[in-house]
Amino acid sequence: MSSFGQVLKEIGEFGLFQKRLLIILCIPTVFSAFVTFGQVFTGMSFPHHCNTNWILERGPNLTEEEQKNLTLPVNEDGRFESCKMFTPVDWDLETIEAYGINSTIDCTDGWDYEAPEGASSILTEFDVVCDKSSLIGVSQSIYMAGIFFGALAFGTISDRFGRRFAILLSLLLQLLFGVAVALSPNIYAYTVFIFFTGVSGIPILMTLTVMSMEWTDPSKVAVCSIILMIVNSSGLLVLAGIAYLIRDWRILQLVLSVPIVLVLAIFFCFIPESARWLISQGRKEEALKVLQRAAQVNGRTMPEDLLDKLKMEGSTERRNMLDIFRIPYLRKRTLIMGFNWFASSLMYFGLGLNVSSFGINIYLTQFIFGFVEIPANMITLVLIQYFGRRISQAGFLIFGGVSCLVVLAIPKDLPVVITTIAVLGKFGSTASFNIAYIYSAELYPTVLRQNGVGQNNMCARIAGILAPLIWLLEVYHHTIPMLLYGIIPIAAGILSFLLPETLNVELEDYAELK
Structure with a gap:
């Protein structure tokens, strides 16, 4: 066992310190859900x-319906x-009513929008419709590109400058650019x-997950990670309620962003650095102070011999993301887990595009999507604790992929059955996503953990960008999208069996050439 594992047992593996830390770490996960799905x-x-309104100069007393009938084609x-209108003419109203207008123009x-009173969006304010409607999709793809870049950047930042610094920087960026979004002058x-x-x-979310598991005994790692995911999913439920009450998009964006000021203040004052990371960087004096504080909160003391041993061990080993591919066993894990995240x-996201139409309003739909993820999180926790990470990851990927393939065998005149099976696929994808966060972090040593998880996360963002584009392949054959959504996860699930099991295994601190 590593020296840190021994010290963790002495100061308390899941005492008041860890529980309080976990509660605080849960708070930003709610805002992460706001940032990601607030765009809906x-x-x-x-x-x-x-x-x-040009026709009102000829007939100021026209009703709205009469105006539409005279000026808009069907x-x-x-x-x-x-996106089309009849060409404005210089005729009087009687002539227009008698003969009508035949030519149309853009x-x-x-535009006039049929929005509820007080409701607005970037679509209504920036007129992102008709020939500009693709800009909505472009902005979503660029958002996914931002996640891709962030996964790479924050992996490096966290492993180089610490988990605490990375979390504070993330919160600061969310605050500043969240407010900037609300003040945007144009699309x-x-x-x-x-x-x-x-x-x-x-x-x-990557950094929060890593921080929680580096302070916790291996037997409690999954519990902490799943709790973070459940709170994140609960954020979707809260988001639906807030958005239902606040229909103005700018005010909504501010309400979702400004409270991050308080979160930032709480984290700055109360969140410690990961002692495991400090030790891996050779910063033992700082690590000892944090560990003593944790022991005090847990009502424990650190025996002097363990402190001396900790001072004798440790390393100033510096690693970067290229080491992941230089070291054979890490390269193998990265390629397989990257494929898992991609699948x-x-x-x-592929199924989300297909099952999003329930025939109910968007607020209730968002609530349902968030609610479905909660049981997926809970079931995941039970299965990975009893059956392990590897078989659970493989099982949910294969289950989700098979669900996609089963959809192809159901007649199109049974939409309820198709939707039900597709939701099962989404259930499988949610569960496999959650396991990937836990499993990935356990597969990498402390000195490369955030870099490894970040590179895996990048694979997921590439898939997020591609998922909506795959639906365009329907023009060649209607089965192609669902075949891809089914076959790729099944293949990833099978490859998962080549990974090592990490259930209750002590986290590795340093990369070994093995």
Whole structure:
């Protein structure tokens, strides 16, 4: 056993210090959910049509319906066109009513939106519709690119400058750019700011997970990690309620971002650095102070011989992300786990696009999505504790992939059955995602842990960018998307059996050439 493992037993492996730390670490996970899924509401779409007030100069007493009938063409579904209008003419109202207008043009004077009173979004304020509608998708892809960059950057930052520094920096970026998003003057500034919120939004979950497990006994690592994930999922439920009450997108964005000031203050004052990380960096004096504080909170004392032993051990070993690929066993783990993260993310976001239409309003849909993840988290905790990480990870990936393939065998005239099976697939992807956070962190040594998890997370972000694009392959054959969403997770699940089991195994501190 490592010297740190011995000291951890003496100061308390899951005492009041660890429990209090876990409670505080849970707080930012809620805001991570806000950052990631708040875009669902700030970018909400509303029915719209061209502004045709030009005709009111001829007939100021026209009703709204009469105005539409005279100025807007109708599509094949019998609905008014969203992006076309009849060409304005200099005729009087009687002539327009008698003969109608045949030629159409694109909207020239903006759009009218059928939004509830007081409701707004970036779509209504920046007119991101018609020929600009793709900018919504672009902003979402750029947000995912921000997560990709953040996973890489914060992996390096956390392993080089510490877990505490990385968490504080993430919170500061979330605060600054979250407020900047609310103050965006146009869609282009919004897209730039949303990129930087992505840099800090999801990657902070990696650091929080690593921080919690480095202070905890291996037998409690899964419990801590799953609690963080459950609180994150609960944030989706809270988000649905807040968004339902606040319909103005700018005010909503501020409400979701400004409270981070308090979180930042709490973390700055009360969150210690990971003692395990300090030891791995050769900063033993600082580590001893933190450990003594933890022992005091837990009502324990550290025997002098353990302190002396700790001073005699440790290393100033410096590692970087390239070492992951130089060391054979870490390279193998990275390639397999990277594929696992890719498959989980591809299935999660791919199915999310397909099962998002329940025929109910967007607020209730968001609530359901958040609620479904909670039982997935709980079941995950039970299974990985009894059956281990490896078989659980493989099982959920294969379960989710098979669900996607089963969807292809169900007739299209049974949409309820299709949706039910697809939700099971989403359940599997959520569970495999949660296990990946725990499993990945346990597979890497302390000196490379955050870098390893960060590189795995990057694979997930690539899948997040690709997932919506895969649906475009339907033009070649309608089965191609679901085949990919099914086959890739099954393949990843099978490869998972090549990984070592880490259940109740002491965390590795230093990379070994083995």
